[in-house]
Amino acid sequence: xxxxxxxxxxxxxxxxxxxWHPASWREQAARPRDLFTAGYWAxxxxxxxxxxxxxxxxxxxxxxxxxxxxEPDGRxxxxxxxxxxxxxxxxxxxxxxxxxxxxxxxxxxxxxxxISKAIATLDYVxxxxxxxxxxxxxxxxxxxxxxxxAFPPITTAELQDPAxxxxxxxxxxxxxxxxxxVRRLWxxxxxxxxxxxxxxxxxxxxxxxxxxxFEGKHFSVKGPSITPRPPQGQPLVTALAHQAxxxxxxxxxxxxxxxxxxxxxQARALVAEIRTAxxxxxxxxxxxxxxxxxxxxxxxxxxxxxxRRARLDALAGEPYTSDARIFAGTPAQLADxxxxxAEAGLSGFRLRPAVAGHDLPGITxxxxxxxxxxxxxxxxxxxxTLRGLLGLARPANRYAATA
Amino acid sequence: xxxxxxxxxxxAHFPGVNNTTVWSDPRAGSHIEFSSFAYFARTAERAKFDxxxxxxxxxxxxxGGEIYDLDVVGRPDxxxxxxxxxxxxxxxxxxxxxNSTFNEPYEVARxxxxxxxxxxxxxxxxxxTSWDAFTGENFRRGGFLPQQxxxxxxxxxxxxxxxxxxxxxxxxxxxxxxxxxxxxxAKAGSFVHxxxxxxxxxxxxxxxxxxxxxxxxxxxxxxxxxxxAASSADAIFSRHATLxxxxxxxxxxxxxxxxxxxxxxELLILPAATFVLADTDEEAGELAKExxxxxxxxxxxxxxxxxxxxxxxxxxxxEGPLPDIDPDVGTDHISQGRAQVRxxxxxxxxxxxxxELATAHxxxxxxxxxxxxxxxxxxxxxATVARTINDHVQADASDGYILVPHLTxxxxxxxxxxxxxxxxxxxxxxxxxxxxxxxxHLGLAHPDSVDxxxxx
Numbered sequence: 001x002x003x004x005x006x007x008x009x010x011x012x013x014x015x016x017x018x019x020w021h022p023a024s025w026r027e028q029a030a031r032p033r034d035l036f037t038a039g040y041w042a043x044x045x046x047x048x049x050x051x052x053x054x055x056x057x058x059x060x061x062x063x064x065x066x067x068x069x070x071e072p073d074g075r076x077x078x079x080x081x082x083x084x085x086x087x088x089x090x091x092x093x094x095x096x097x098x099x100x101x102x103x104x105x106x107x108x109x110x111x112x113x114x115i116s117k118a119i120a121t122l123d124y125v126x127x128x129x130x131x132x133x134x135x136x137x138x139x140x141x142x143x144x145x146x147x148x149x150a151f152p153p154i155t156t157a158e159l160q161d162p163a164x165x166x167x168x169x170x171x172x173x174x175x176x177x178x179x180x181x182v183r184r185l186w187x188x189x190x191x192x193x194x195x196x197x198x199x200x201x202x203x204x205x206x207x208x209x210x211x212x213x214f215e216g217k218h219f220s221v222k223g224p225s226i227t228p229r230p231p232q233g234q235p236l237v238t239a240l241a242h243q244a245x246x247x248x249x250x251x252x253x254x255x256x257x258x259x260x261x262x263x264x265x266q267a268r269a270l271v272a273e274i275r276t277a278x279x280x281x282x283x284x285x286x287x288x289x290x291x292x293x294x295x296x297x298x299x300x301x302x303x304x305x306x307x308r309r310a311r312l313d314a315l316a317g318e319p320y321t322s323d324a325r326i327f328a329g330t331p332a333q334l335a336d337x338x339x340x341x342a343e344a345g346l347s348g349f350r351l352r353p354a355v356a357g358h359d360l361p362g363i364t365x366x367x368x369x370x371x372x373x374x375x376x377x378x379x380x381x382x383x384x385t386l387r388g389l390l391g392l393a394r395p396a397n398r399y400a401a402t403a
Numbered sequence: 404x405x406x407x408x409x410x411x412x413x414x415a416h417f418p419g420v421n422n423t424t425v426w427s428d429p430r431a432g433s434h435i436e437f438s439s440f441a442y443f444a445r446t447a448e449r450a451k452f453d454x455x456x457x458x459x460x461x462x463x464x465x466x467g468g469e470i471y472d473l474d475v476v477g478r479p480d481x482x483x484x485x486x487x488x489x490x491x492x493x494x495x496x497x498x499x500x501x502n503s504t505f506n507e508p509y510e511v512a513r514x515x516x517x518x519x520x521x522x523x524x525x526x527x528x529x530x531x532t533s534w535d536a537f538t539g540e541n542f543r544r545g546g547f548l549p550q551q552x553x554x555x556x557x558x559x560x561x562x563x564x565x566x567x568x569x570x571x572x573x574x575x576x577x578x579x580x581x582x583x584x585x586x587x588x589a590k591a592g593s594f595v596h597x598x599x600x601x602x603x604x605x606x607x608x609x610x611x612x613x614x615x616x617x618x619x620x621x622x623x624x625x626x627x628x629x630x631x632a633a634s635s636a637d638a639i640f641s642r643h644a645t646l647x648x649x650x651x652x653x654x655x656x657x658x659x660x661x662x663x664x665x666x667x668x669e670l671l672i673l674p675a676a677t678f679v680l681a682d683t684d685e686e687a688g689e690l691a692k693e694x695x696x697x698x699x700x701x702x703x704x705x706x707x708x709x710x711x712x713x714x715x716x717x718x719x720x721x722e723g724p725l726p727d728i729d730p731d732v733g734t735d736h737i738s739q740g741r742a743q744v745r746x747x748x749x750x751x752x753x754x755x756x757x758x759e760l761a762t763a764h765x766x767x768x769x770x771x772x773x774x775x776x777x778x779x780x781x782x783x784x785x786a787t788v789a790r791t792i793n794d795h796v797q798a799d800a801s802d803g804y805i806l807v808p809h810l811t812x813x814x815x816x817x818x819x820x821x822x823x824x825x826x827x828x829x830x831x832x833x834x835x836x837x838x839x840x841x842x843x844h845l846g847l848a849h850p851d852s853v854d855x856x857x858x859x
Contacts, residue, residue, distance in 0.1 A: 025578065025585060032578035032585065036610055038489065038521045062509065064608045065594060072606055081610040084517035090486035091521040094437070110510060113541045114480070121483035125437045147603040153565040187672070189477070198427045200700040204477075206470040209463070222540035224470075226463060228435055228477050290817065315583065317810040 006376045009338060010348025010390060012102070012291065012365060013048050015041070016059035017079040019355040020295050020322070023315035025079050026369045029357030036083060037147055044356055048099055051364025052378050054389045055100025057133050057238070058349065060085035062106050062142045069140050069156040078316075084213050086118050093126035102131035102238060102388030107175040109137065109146045114177075116185035116225055123230035128385035131236025131255075134179055136171040138164075165245065172249045177216040179253040184212035186234055187397045188224035197291050210399040232387050233394045240293065242323060244273070251277035255392060256289040256348075260324040264344040267292060271345035285391055290339050291348040295320075296371070297328035297355075298362030314356070324352060331366035335374060342376075348390075409604045410847060411796050411831050412673060412803030414498070415447035416456040418811040420464075422707075423777070425697045425809045432812050434475050439812040440484055441491045446812075450819035451833050453844040454496025454527060455488065456640070456805050457481050461505055462538045464740035466706060467715055471738075473703050475811075482514050483648050496841030498527035498620060503560035504534060504553060505542045508601060509727035511538075511560075512567035515617045516609035524613030524840030528712045529620035529640055532557040537739040552600075559600045561619065561635055570594045571611040573851065615850040633659035636670060637847050640805060643673040644780040649800030669711060673843060676780035676804040680817045684783045691782045694809055695773045704769040707776070711750045711757075712739050721769040725761050730754050780804075787817075789825035796831070 006228070018032055020023040025032040032186075034040040043072050048056045064074045064080045085103035085209030093101055101122060115132070123130035138159065140151040158164045193208035212223035238256040241247050251274055259274070261267035271290050278284055299305040305328040313319045320326065327334055338349055353359030371377035383389045418424040418434060425431060433439050446453050459481060464471040481499040486498055497518065501511055511528075521528040532553035536546025548556060575591040577584050592607040621628065621636035632639045633656055643652035653672050656663050658672055679694055681687035699707070701721030712730040714737065719726055731751035747753050761771045781788045795801055808814025826832035833844075842849060 026580050026583060028580075030580070032580065033576070035578075036520045036612075038523070042490075051839070062513075062608070064606050074589040076589050077583050078585060080586050080591070081608055083520055083573075083609060084482075084514050087482055087486040087514060087517045087521055090483045091490055094441070094487050094490040107509075111505070111542055114506075117480040118483045121479035124435060124479055125483060125487040128439075141605050145603055145605045146507050147601055148507070194477075196426060196431075201427075201700040202472045203426055203475055204470070204472045206472045209470055219543040220540075220545075221542070222462075224463060226460060226477055227479050282638075 006009055006374070007342060007347070008340070008378065009342055009371060009376050010054045010289065010291065011363070011371075012055045012056045012057060012100075013053055013360060014059065014293070014347065014350050014352045015017040015356065016352070017065075017082065018220070018357065019359065020352040021309075021312045021316070021354040022078045023312040024355040026315050027274035027312070027355045027358060030355060031357060032079065033078065034213050036081070040259075041088050042092050042095050044360060045096055045099060045101070047360050047364055049096050051368045052381060053099060054348065055102050055129075055131065055236070055386055057102040057106060058085035058088055060104040062109055062137065062145055063139065066376065069159070070154045071141050071326070077384050086122065089130075090122050090125050093129070095196070096126070098129070098381040100129045100131055100236065100389060101126055101166055102133050102236060104133045104135055106137050106142070107134050107178040109142065109148070112178045112181035112219075113185065113221055113225070115229050116182040117227040118226040119182070119235050120186055120225065120230040123232055123235045128231035128387070130230065130232070131238055131386055132182075133240065134175055134237045134249075135240065136168070136175050138167050138171055165366040169385065174218045176249050177218060178254050179249075180216075181212065181214050181219075181221045183234060183237070183253070184214060185221070185223055185225040186229060187352050187399050188212050189228040190397050190400050191229055191233070194228065221378070229397065232385050233397065235385050236390070236392075244277075247274050247277050248281070250274060251283065251288070252281045254288065256291055256390070258291050259343065259346075260293050261344075261346075262325045262335050262338050267341045267346055289347045289390060290345065291350050292346045293324040293350045293352060294337070295322050295324050295352045295354055296334060296359050296363065297326075298331060298334060298359050298366060300330060300366075302329045304331065309354070321352075322352075331362065331370045334367055335370045338371070339374070339376065408831055410833070410846075411792065411826060412453045412671060413450070413832065414454045414456050414496075414673060414803070414805040415443065415452050415676060415815050416458070416805050416807040417443055418475070418808055418814060419458050420460050420475050420478055422474050422703050423807060424811065425694065426475050427697055427700075428810060430813060431810055432574050434811045435477060435479055437484070437487060440488055442812040443815060444488045444492050444495055446491045446815045446819050448495040449850055450815070450823045451836060452495060453803070453843055454498050454525075456498045456529070457484065457500060457518055459500035459502060459531060460740065461502060461533075462737070462740045465537075466709065466738045471706070473700065473706060482518060485518055485526070486521055489518070489525065494525070494839065494844070495846055496525045496527055496618070497522055498529055498618070500529040500531055500622070503530055503532055503557040504548050505538065506657050507606070507817070508560050508563040508567060511604065512564040512607065514608045515564070516568060516612045516742050519612030519614050519617055520609070524842070526612075527615065527618035528619060528793065529622055530547050530561055530636075531622055535739070535822065537564070554623070554631055556600045558631060558635070559598050562602050563596045563598070563603070565616060566594050567607045568612070568616040569590060570607045571609075571849075573611045573615075576610055600643055614842050618845060620843050629656055629659060632656060632815070634663045636672040638673055638845065641672055641674040641801075643734060644676040644801070644804065646795055646798065646800050649674060649795060652798050652800060652803060668846070671802040671847075673805050674801050675807050677757075677807050677809065678781040678818060679779045680783070680785060680788060680821060682784060684787050687783045691779050694779070695776075699769060699773045699776065703773040704722050707772045708768055710738050711747050711753050713750060719768060722767045725758050725768055725771065783789040785821035785825055789822045789829070792822075793826065793829060793831050794812055
């Protein structure tokens with residue numbers, strides 16, 4: 001092996017209710033009655049920040065959670081109901097100082113103009129720590145909440161057949177347009193557009209504000225934004241991707257893509273596929289992080305973690321399955337796995353705590369020190385913005401004249 | 404006969420995107436940075452105000468085909484700022500102006516319900532309508548709504564959002580770890596709405612929030628707007644801040660409540676009001692003139708005249724006489740994206756009237772705009788302003804005021820430090836918050852208790 005120091009890992013945590021296991025809310029540490037309070041979310045994010053994590057993501061959707069893809073499941077034994085992710089992220093922003101805040105937004109049913117200014121504002125509120133995770137929705141029941149488009153019924157399996165793929169392609173292409181609009185709006189004010197020139201009475205130099213004039217298949221947006229360019233210039237854009245269609249979105253528009261490899265070979269293949277898509281999109285030279293998503297049950301002993309998983313599965317009445325690899329074991333074992341994945345080309349991880357109240361502290365208080373001992377994780381926050389933590393430069397404004 | 408003294412309600416309007424806001428003052432800070440909002444909100448909370456108010460504008464204003472650059476330009480996203488302010492305040496109500504044209508009920512309802520949870524019951528929604536294709540160019544559907552349908556959509560929007568807020572009972576979340584029952588009823592949040600503007604069904608995904616529903620404001624002034632407010636609003640953000648104008652509006656709107664089976668005290672009238680404070684009334688009068696000159700620069704005066712003349716007047720000297728030519732009464736208007744355009748319905752008559760005024764008083768263009776424009780509502784020493792506000796409220800010209808300072812973010816400081824203590828001494832303004840929710844501050848009942856009363 002070479003003598004160069006090992007690559008630094010980036011770590012994010014995905015926050016979703018009381019945790020990713022559907023029975024997580026039954027655990028002592030879960031606080032299910034606090035789920036709809038600001039204090040609950042503030043405590044989780046403070047814990048993540050204590051562990052020097054790069055960022056947290058906030059899951060969201062435009063319908064009650066369901067164990068079925070395209071319809072409600074009518075269950076009363078799991079967490080149902082949630083708060084808007086952008087507002088939750090903003091609510092905790094003034095209470096934190098370093099950690100990135102990345103709420104989920106659904107491109108299919110929302111306005112890119114509203115989301116662009118919302119994330120720009122989150123960036124102001126957090127002084128440069130905002131991002132978004134974009135998702136699409138082919139779910140008929142979510143579409144029915146808006147009444148603007150009707151989607152035929154669909155299951156997770158049917159999404160894989162040709163008709164399902166065609167629908168997904170359509171939705172992801174729309175999402176790519178959506179992100180294009182969001183990004184152009186972030187740039188629609190040049191950084192020094194506000195001049196406050198008392199002599200001429202001009203507050204702005206209007207030559208430094210730009211109509212974005214986006215016209216696409218699904219919508220057109222004029223601009224400029226009503227919100228000036230945010231502190232990071234371009235807040236972080238992230239997306240979860242499981243197959244070729246969303247890889248293309250990641251390759252075209254994202255700063256971070258989340259993938260779900262189950263072993264190192266898969267990780268290597270996924271990274272290669274995304275790099276190829278990146279080249280096709282003409283972005284080969286742009287920095288693009290590929291993070292692996294892993295569900296984690298962390299305990300001091302492997303058997304304790306496995307027993308906990310089994311106990312939760314028993315409470316849920318069925319074994320928990322996931323798109324991502326499910327890990328149950330010790331912090332050292334998880335560190336081994338992450339390093340193995342990192343060698344396969346992943347630059348970071350988005351860990352999904354099985355039980356937020358238990359496994360998040362496991363990450364921050366046991367995994368992180370273990371990674372620090374191995375010299376692969378920061379021992380202090382080294383940058384003031386989320387882009388900075390991820391080694392991403394503040395981008396030039398696409399509309400600024402390059403003199 | 405002695406009527407008990409009314410308690411005054413006070414709110415703080417973050418300085419807006421218009422020429423009331425003086426940005427040229429060296430003390431003027433950022434209107435975008437969160438630190439400005441936090442400072443302003445903390446000042447309002449220190450003064451025990453009822454709530455903070457944010458206005459809306461979804462497209463930058465243009466005049467003569469160019470972005471209007473003489474006033475403050477730009478603002479952050481309303482929901483995002485209010486959620487963050489919930490973290491730096493404990494009691495202050497958080498009122499956001501949110502459009503019913505360029506949004507969908509499901510999304511807005513989940514945003515307000517979320518804000519209400521995240522603020523412990525302090526959210527309020529000022530429902531506004533718009534229709535213009537100019538603003539619509541920033542949105543997926545474009546300018547889809549004919550002007551005459553804007554209230555029809557607003558009413559149905561609010562009614563639909565209310566159905567969503569009410570789709571959850573207060574006790575649906577059991578989260579019983581022992582029995583494994585999280586939700587009392589699998590049907591929680593179910594809704595079906597089928598109407599002219601919205602045809603939606605499903606399950607709302609935010610459980611009942613502390614206030615049940617956000618407090619609802621209405622700001623329109625037309626006949627339709629007044630009826631809308633009387634039927635569905637908890638408070639009106641009005642523009643009638645003078646004693647006589649306020650009384651007339653107050654009487655008119657409160658009279659309409661009975662039609663909808665509502666009590667006199669179920670709708671608060673809160674006009675927007677500006678103020679100038681100094682040690683003496685005389686000094687305040689002088690300062691008010693100075694502030695008016697800051698608000699109306701020569702360039703601003705010309706642009707203001709252009710609203711009425713509807714033509715390019717850039718060749719005119721603001722310190723000189725009014726134009727001899729008449730306004731262009733064509734259909735396309737030079738100014739887009741602002742409400743004032745509709746205030747001058749007969750530009751020829753306005754121009755005639757202004758010329759007469761200018762001649763009589765020897766006014767330049769700038770003098771005219773300064774003198775005919777919005778003068779500050781309350782000008783005087785702290786004692787005078789406190790007395791005037793109290794007199795207005797006790798005379799039923801309003802139930803209180805939404806104060807609009809002209810400086811960001813310190814414009815509220817003097818009012819908080821000097822006027823509020825006088826109102827408190829007179830026993831007409833709270834010295835401590837009595838409750839935790841905005842409904843508590845405003846004396847509005849929780850919707851569940853109102854619904855019980857109506858049902859019984």
